[in-house]
Amino acid sequence: MLRVALIGSTGYTALEVARLLTAHRGAELTVATSRSDEGKPLAEIHPSLAGRCDIALSQFEPDEIAKQADVAMCCLPHGASAQSVKDLVDAGMRVVDFSADFRLSSVELYEHWYGVKHPWPERVGNVVYGMPEFFAEQIATADVVANPGCYPTSAIMPLAPLVKAGLVDCQDIIVDSKSGVSGAGRSPKLGTLYCEANEQIAAYAIASHRHGPEMQDLIHRISGQSVEVLFTPHLTPMDRGILSTIYVRPTVAAGQTPVDIQAKMMDKLRETYADEPFIHVVDHLPSTKHVAMTNHVQMTVRVSGTEEAPGRAVIVCAIDNLTKGASGAAIQNMNVMFGLDPSEGL
Incomplete structure (x- = not known):
């Protein structure tokens, strides 16, 4: 044991x-x-x-x-x-x-x-970054594993494969994330008191949140491409969960329609995560309740515009900030470090 x-x-x-x-x-x-x-x-x-x-x-x-x-x-x-x-x-x-x-x-x-x-x-x-979906081999022999940030998990998971495949403009990425109050920790703070957080949603740390550079750094490590990410977090009146809505400009080949682009991006995500038990590329729009209290990730893609002028791709990703965004990821990393089934306990 x-x-x-x-x-x-x-x-x-x-x-x-x-x-x-x-x-x-x-x-x-x-x-x-x-x-x-x-x-x-x-x-x-x-x-x-x-x-x-x-x-x-x-x-x-x-x-x-x-x-x-x-x-x-x-x-x-x-x-x-x-x-x-x-x-x-x-x-x-x-x-x-x-x-x-x-x-x-x-x-x-x-x-x-x-x-x-x-x-x-x-x-x-x-120190290896604790995302077994990309770094399992290094995690298996590591003495120290850096468990990922919660917001970065919700952005890196969908973005890294698309950036690596050259499917998005690396210099025009917007990550808009909403998190439950537990993401701010258990220590009392004015902004997370019930009367402050209930019945409102508020942005904070615009263009200055520490998880922005983590997203850029890790997407670069995984994909080999330098990226510019504009990250805006929001505090929402729920206990747990993160929903990230990510806006990118697809790299469009001649004749590609929004339907073609969406299918190509979804196919790349499904191919990347085909053997990963916790990552699910879904047709529906993910929400935080779909993944609450689990180590699972749900993501999907929609593409705007017309056949003549495709627009932005919108990626939606949902995780539980305390599980896949923190402690569940840590248990998954521990399992990989010690040769256990990665899904054990999860």
């Missing part, structure tokens, strides 16, 4: 990891840490785990954790996470890191967007 440590156990992603592990036939949660709630039962912090998880929270002591677990799920915020990941690796553990500390390809890019000095700079650009 694979033994799992949960590092930073009080947030929503940690709860989701613990919930998924209760149904995993090849892994079990053996350690859970918290800097502020040592000694408390994990089920006291997350009452929905009552009767399913009786672990008490402990302090972060890497050598002790390594004696009790084979892999760590590190659910700490950026900046704080990298040093803890290094300490765990030095203690002989393999780690799935939920923060952004190892996702980007350069220290300069990370420090520009996150505004902190990286504590383990030599590993930036040398």
